[in-house]
Amino acid sequence: MYLCTQIRILYKILINIVSMNIKDRVESLQAQVEKMNAANQQELETLRLKFMSKKGEMGELMDEFKALPKEEKAQWGQTVNALRQTIEARFNDLKTQLAEKNEAVQEKTDLTRTPDSVEMGSRHPLSLVREEIVDIFSRIGFTVADGPEVEDDRHVFSLLNFAPEHPARDMQDTFFIEKEEGVQKPTDILLRTHTSSVQTRIMLSQQPPIRVLCPGRVYRNEAISARAHCFFHQVEGLYIDKNVSFADLRQTLLYFAKEMFGADTKIRLRPSYFPFTEPSAEMDISCDLCGGKGCAFCKGTGWVEILGCGMVDPNVLEACGIDSKVYSGYAFGMGVERITNLKYRVKDLRLFSENDVRFLSQFESC
Numbered sequence: 001m002y003l004c005t006q007i008r009i010l011y012k013i014l015i016n017i018v019s020m021n022i023k024d025r026v027e028s029l030q031a032q033v034e035k036m037n038a039a040n041q042q043e044l045e046t047l048r049l050k051f052m053s054k055k056g057e058m059g060e061l062m063d064e065f066k067a068l069p070k071e072e073k074a075q076w077g078q079t080v081n082a083l084r085q086t087i088e089a090r091f092n093d094l095k096t097q098l099a100e101k102n103e104a105v106q107e108k109t110d111l112t113r114t115p116d117s118v119e120m121g122s123r124h125p126l127s128l129v130r131e132e133i134v135d136i137f138s139r140i141g142f143t144v145a146d147g148p149e150v151e152d153d154r155h156v157f158s159l160l161n162f163a164p165e166h167p168a169r170d171m172q173d174t175f176f177i178e179k180e181e182g183v184q185k186p187t188d189i190l191l192r193t194h195t196s197s198v199q200t201r202i203m204l205s206q207q208p209p210i211r212v213l214c215p216g217r218v219y220r221n222e223a224i225s226a227r228a229h230c231f232f233h234q235v236e237g238l239y240i241d242k243n244v245s246f247a248d249l250r251q252t253l254l255y256f257a258k259e260m261f262g263a264d265t266k267i268r269l270r271p272s273y274f275p276f277t278e279p280s281a282e283m284d285i286s287c288d289l290c291g292g293k294g295c296a297f298c299k300g301t302g303w304v305e306i307l308g309c310g311m312v313d314p315n316v317l318e319a320c321g322i323d324s325k326v327y328s329g330y331a332f333g334m335g336v337e338r339i340t341n342l343k344y345r346v347k348d349l350r351l352f353s354e355n356d357v358r359f360l361s362q363f364e365s366c
């Protein structure tokens with residue numbers, strides 16, 4: 001008898017705990033429903049999952065409700081049902097509100113409106129001129145070759161007849177790259193000073209006829225001013241075949257000068273020195289500002305220098321595995337900045353690398 005009373009009391013306590021739980025849950029849900037809100041479809045879906053799915057709040061409440069003893073079920077049935085209806089009604093309200101909002105946005109969107117204009121970029125003057133140079137030479141059979149900017153001494157100097165420690169190396173001082181100390185220290189890794197290094201790579205890997213143009217960025221350690229740049233751009237050319245003569249070189253360069261600067265352009269070759277060409281020359285074109293009479297731009301001479309050139313030194317051909325008794329060739333190299341300057345009269349070379357749109361946009365129509 002005593003045991004029976006005990007069990008009954010325990011049972012009552014248990015029922016109380018369960019209904020306490022359901023009470024808490026119902027109250028908490030009622031509070032949350034009032035705050036239910038969704039700014040977009042995604043938030044609405046989150047609400048649906050949180051409250052209405054089987055594993056959501058309502059699902060759990062139903063599980064708890066089902067576990068209640070009979071008399072408790074009767075007490076809570078109506079409340080739970082009402083709560084479910086409130087949640088569903090709130091959800092449907094939010095759904096309608098969102099749909100209406102979307103419609104309003106769509107009504108306001110004018111699909112026939114002229115779109116905002118897109119600012120088009122322009123080609124960089126150096127790219128324009130490089131492409132023009134390449135275009136002119138490609139019309140007479142030159143193809144384009146590319147090579148690394150981080151080079152080694154062999155391809156930039158040794159193969160091109162620059163003896164070690166020879167003063168000619170001072171003509172092209174550059175930046176040497178060292179690897180981490182203690183690991184390996186190859187002092188012969190450097191930034192290329194000219195794209196002639198691409199020419200050595202071509203000569204090492206191909207047999208003549210070779211007719212190639214090498215455009216690219218090159219580096220020199222020249223502190224002309226504190227703000228001077230240590231790189232510029234070149235286009236170099238190389239032609240090797242049987243019986244190539246200085247006359248071929250001169251005629252090719254005359255053709256280039258006329259195509260680039262106009263049919264009236266004259267050229268003049270002055271003797272010069274490069275370790276990799278023999279004979280070597282600097283080429284001037286007639287000053288197109290004064291028509292050759294002499295002005296401030298050409299310093300009164302009527303001529304402006306535009307490139308270096310010469311016949312490839314037999315030592316270079318041999319070093320690169322080409323028989324200098326069978327083949328001969330010419331090479332030339334020009335600075336793209338210089339040619340661009342002559343073409344567009346850009347006063348300050350720094351403008352080429354400052355990315356100032358007021359300067360760059362002037363070349364849009366070129």
Ligand code: PHE
Pocket residue numbers: 193194195196236274277280308309310331332333334
């Ligand atoms: N490589 C030379 C320079 O960068 C230019 C050049 C190329 C001169 C080929 C002669 C022949 O100054």
